[in-house]
Amino acid sequence: MKSHSVLNMALLPGLLCVSALAAAAPVKIALVETLSGPQASTGLTYRSAVRYAVDRINADGGWHGQPLELLEYDNQGGPAGAADKLKAAISDGAQLVVQGASSAIGGQITEDVRKWNLRNPGRELIYLNVGAEAQSLTGEKCQFYHFRVAGNAPMRVKALVAGMKQDGALGSRVYAINQNYSWGQDMEQAIVDAAASGGYQVVEKTLHDVGKIQDFSPYVNKIAAARADTVMTGNWGSDLLLLMKAARASGLKARFGTVYLDQPGNIANAGDVALGGYVAQAFNAEAAGEAGAAFVQDYQAKMGHAPTFIEPQTVFGVLLVGEALKHVPAGDGKLDVRKLALQLEQASLETPMGTLSMRAQDHQALLPLAVSVVSRDARYKADGTDLGFKPVKRFTAQEAAVPAQGTCRMQRPD
Amino acid sequence: MEHLAIPLLNGVVYGLLLFMVSAGLTLIFGMMGILNFAHASFYMLGAYFAYALQGAVGFWVAVAVSPLLVGAIGVLVERHVLRRVHRYGHAHELLVTFGLSFIIVELVKLFFGNYPVNYRVPADLDFAAFTLGGLDYPAYRLFMGIVAIGMFVAIYLLLSRTRVGIIVRSAIHRPEMAEALGHNVPRVFMGVFGVGAAMAGLAGAVAGAFYTTSPNMALELGVLVFVVVVIGGLGSLEGAMLASLLIGVVTSVAVGIDATPADLLVWLGAGDLAQDAAGILSLKISSLAASLPFALMLLVLLVRPSGLMGEKE
Numbered sequence: 186m187k188s189h190s191v192l193n194m195a196l197l198p199g200l201l202c203v204s205a206l207a208a209a210a211p212v213k214i215a216l217v218e219t220l221s222g223p224q225a226s227t228g229l230t231y232r233s234a235v236r237y238a239v240d241r242i243n244a245d246g247g248w249h250g251q252p253l254e255l256l257e258y259d260n261q262g263g264p265a266g267a268a269d270k271l272k273a274a275i276s277d278g279a280q281l282v283v284q285g286a287s288s289a290i291g292g293q294i295t296e297d298v299r300k301w302n303l304r305n306p307g308r309e310l311i312y313l314n315v316g317a318e319a320q321s322l323t324g325e326k327c328q329f330y331h332f333r334v335a336g337n338a339p340m341r342v343k344a345l346v347a348g349m350k351q352d353g354a355l356g357s358r359v360y361a362i363n364q365n366y367s368w369g370q371d372m373e374q375a376i377v378d379a380a381a382s383g384g385y386q387v388v389e390k391t392l393h394d395v396g397k398i399q400d401f402s403p404y405v406n407k408i409a410a411a412r413a414d415t416v417m418t419g420n421w422g423s424d425l426l427l428l429m430k431a432a433r434a435s436g437l438k439a440r441f442g443t444v445y446l447d448q449p450g451n452i453a454n455a456g457d458v459a460l461g462g463y464v465a466q467a468f469n470a471e472a473a474g475e476a477g478a479a480f481v482q483d484y485q486a487k488m489g490h491a492p493t494f495i496e497p498q499t500v501f502g503v504l505l506v507g508e509a510l511k512h513v514p515a516g517d518g519k520l521d522v523r524k525l526a527l528q529l530e531q532a533s534l535e536t537p538m539g540t541l542s543m544r545a546q547d548h549q550a551l552l553p554l555a556v557s558v559v560s561r562d563a564r565y566k567a568d569g570t571d572l573g574f575k576p577v578k579r580f581t582a583q584e585a586a587v588p589a590q591g592t593c594r595m596q597r598p599d
Numbered sequence: 600m601e602h603l604a605i606p607l608l609n610g611v612v613y614g615l616l617l618f619m620v621s622a623g624l625t626l627i628f629g630m631m632g633i634l635n636f637a638h639a640s641f642y643m644l645g646a647y648f649a650y651a652l653q654g655a656v657g658f659w660v661a662v663a664v665s666p667l668l669v670g671a672i673g674v675l676v677e678r679h680v681l682r683r684v685h686r687y688g689h690a691h692e693l694l695v696t697f698g699l700s701f702i703i704v705e706l707v708k709l710f711f712g713n714y715p716v717n718y719r720v721p722a723d724l725d726f727a728a729f730t731l732g733g734l735d736y737p738a739y740r741l742f743m744g745i746v747a748i749g750m751f752v753a754i755y756l757l758l759s760r761t762r763v764g765i766i767v768r769s770a771i772h773r774p775e776m777a778e779a780l781g782h783n784v785p786r787v788f789m790g791v792f793g794v795g796a797a798m799a800g801l802a803g804a805v806a807g808a809f810y811t812t813s814p815n816m817a818l819e820l821g822v823l824v825f826v827v828v829v830i831g832g833l834g835s836l837e838g839a840m841l842a843s844l845l846i847g848v849v850t851s852v853a854v855g856i857d858a859t860p861a862d863l864l865v866w867l868g869a870g871d872l873a874q875d876a877a878g879i880l881s882l883k884i885s886s887l888a889a890s891l892p893f894a895l896m897l898l899v900l901l902v903r904p905s906g907l908m909g910e911k912e
Contacts, residue, residue, distance in 0.1 A: 223704075223814070223815045223818050225713065226713035226714060226814075229713065365886055391885065391886070392883075392886045393854075393885075393886060393888065393889065394886075394887075394888070394889035394890060396815075396819060397819070397823075397889035397890075398888075398889050399613070399616075399810055399819060399820060399823075400609065400613040400810075400847075400850075400851070402605075402609045402613075402740075402851075403606050403609055403610075403850070403851045403852075403854035403855060403888075404854055405734070406605050406606060406609075406734065406854075406855065407854065407855060409733055409734050422815075423715075423811055423813065423815060423816075423819060426715060426811050427810060427811060430809075430810070430811070434720075434735070434737040434739070434740075434809075435734040435735050435736070435737065436727060436730075436734060436735035437734065448714075449713075449714045450712075450713075450714025450715040450716070450813070451715070453714070453715065453716065453717040454714075454715035454716065454717060454718075454719075454811050454812070454813070456717065456719055568714075568717075570717075
């Protein structure tokens with residue numbers, strides 16, 4: 186065991202250096218997510234993904250040997266709670282805020298972060314958006330310290346159209362039904378915009394209230410009356426489940442193209458109703474091959490469940506930050522957030538799905554996507570059923586990308 | 600013809616479901632003066648009990664047993680929780696039921712998880728009753744409607760035609776006199792609360808399989824149930840039935856109307872005005888469908904504050 190003590194001797198100066206850094210100021214990451222109340226289930230999945238990713242960064246040595254510290258705040262499901270908790274996070278010394286569920290909350294956080302950064306030069310804050318997919322966040326509201334590592338409506342629709350077309354499942358008559366708020370309106374616009382390139386006609390568009398409708402059969406009547414081949418929807422939660430169940434109960438033949446069909450519980454609850462439904466996802470373990478299998482296995486071992494829904498994209502997003510951190514010099518031991526933001530613009534990461542990188546122009550991540558169909562042949566089953574998501578088409582980050590919006594006029598620091 | 604027939608039928612069945620849940624709420628309020636915030640939670644419990652039981656005893660037994668379990672929970676709640684706070688007044692009772700609704704939803708999450716569960720229509724009921732306008736009409740919807748009508752008839756007859764009904768009604772109007780005549784009024788209240796909870800449980804057990812059984816189902820229906828009771832008149836069973844059907848049909852038919860308020864102005868010959876105003880005038884009726892019940896409630900409160908069939912006070 187002599188070699189050990191020699192090793193210790195060699196490591197000692199390094200360790201001393203680390204402890205000096207730790208005494209200075211650990212890098213604090215604040216998760217401001219919905220951790221209680223009716224929407225908590227989604228917030229909790231974001232939390233487990235962020236925990237996993239931060240642990241992985243720390244296992245790799247954190248930032249110059251100093252572990253990152255994760256702080257968790259419950260925004261209670263609304264923008265007002267998020268604004269409060271953001272203040273708390275700032276006073277606790279957070280330098281990076283992570284949030285994903287709800288574009289309304291994302292809109293609040295990005296504005297608050299922008300104002301804070303204007304008023305407190307030298308004490309900047311980064312908002313890492315892991316799931317708020319509203320177009321405005323990388324459009325008119327885009328700002329230098331906001332980074333989105335999730336998709337957006339045009340990306341999802343573009344992939345969905347290409348994937349369903351390849352499978353011969355798209356047809357020529359598409360019905361757009363979405364929730365009446367920023368995300369649903371973006372989806373509707375994206376479905377209309379993709380009509381020409383997808384070679385279909387949008388036969389009718391419907392926006393409906395969010396989470397208030399129990400009985401979707403009147404909407405199914407409208408879809409049937411419009412003789413739609415495909416129903417495209419950005420609906421999530423019960424709005425998606427109830428819509429699909431009502432459609433199947435009426436024997437509607439139309440296919441479904443969705444964004445959130447892989448939300449946990451959907452397949453368990455819908456069962457065969459979901460069969461043949463398409464979804465555009467940021468991660469599909471089967472499509473990602475061996476690297477995907479390794480990731481699923483590691484995640485399952487550490488977090489107790491397989492990564493689904495928004496978890497993979499969140500993990501990759503936080504790991505992208507870890508990648509950027511490697512290129513930020515230690516300096517006096519305190520993280521220079523401006524330098525991190527500049528590095529994040531250049532960052533790229535090899536994920537099991539392919540290369541993930543950040544577009545400097547509007548801070549929208551370029552991420553690989555997959556389009557999958559619910560099938561019994563899928564290798565990975567969902568929710569303990571015999572159904573799973575069988576990939577039909579993969580897209581590299583470049584193939585999935587859509588051009589930045591002209592409305593983004595980013596103020597860059599000098 | 601069929602363009603109107605299907606929405607009407609859908610609306611009626613959905614209205615009947617609303618009635619099943621709101622009937623218990625309005626009964627409990629009418630008899631005991633308690634606005635039970637936990638009522639929709641009983642609806643959720645009914646669905647979860649039926650889901651948990653169906654694997655062991657089959658769908659039909661589960662649907663029959665789960666309302667009894669929910670009713671028993673209702674009895675326990677009344678006996679051991681509400682009766683204690685009764686003397687502090689209605690505000691305390693309301694707060695207790697409000698807190699109870701949170702406890703129930705968290706317990707459900709604890710036992711069944713955060714996500715929707717695998718509770719579905721049984722295979723022998725999963726067929727089309729008839730086909731109308733190219734769309735199948737699921738037999739299970741008719742089944743839900745029949746259960747609701749059966750429940751309405753049974754409760755109505757029980758209250759108006761039997762001895763039990765006479766005692767219950769007298770205990771409501773003149774509790775002291777009923778007590779003086781030797782009737783155990785607290786026990787009557789306990790029974791009413793239990794039956795009200797059981798009715799919500801039955802609605803949950805039946806509807807949970809058709810819609811979704813998830814920890815959010817109480818929240819999703821809860822507000823609407825209160826709207827039904829307010830429109831129908833607090834305490835009126837017939838009012839609840841009328842209001843449920845009204846809401847069901849109005850929301851169902853409204854979905855099919857793509858007109859906007861601007862179209863009305865155009866028809867009146869003020870098209871230019873509507874074009875200029877845009878904004879709220881260009882909203883489609885169909886996109887407001889789920890909000891119409893609330894508008895209806897506002898209207899009823901303004902015109903007839905006691906509700907459609909409520910007693911004048």
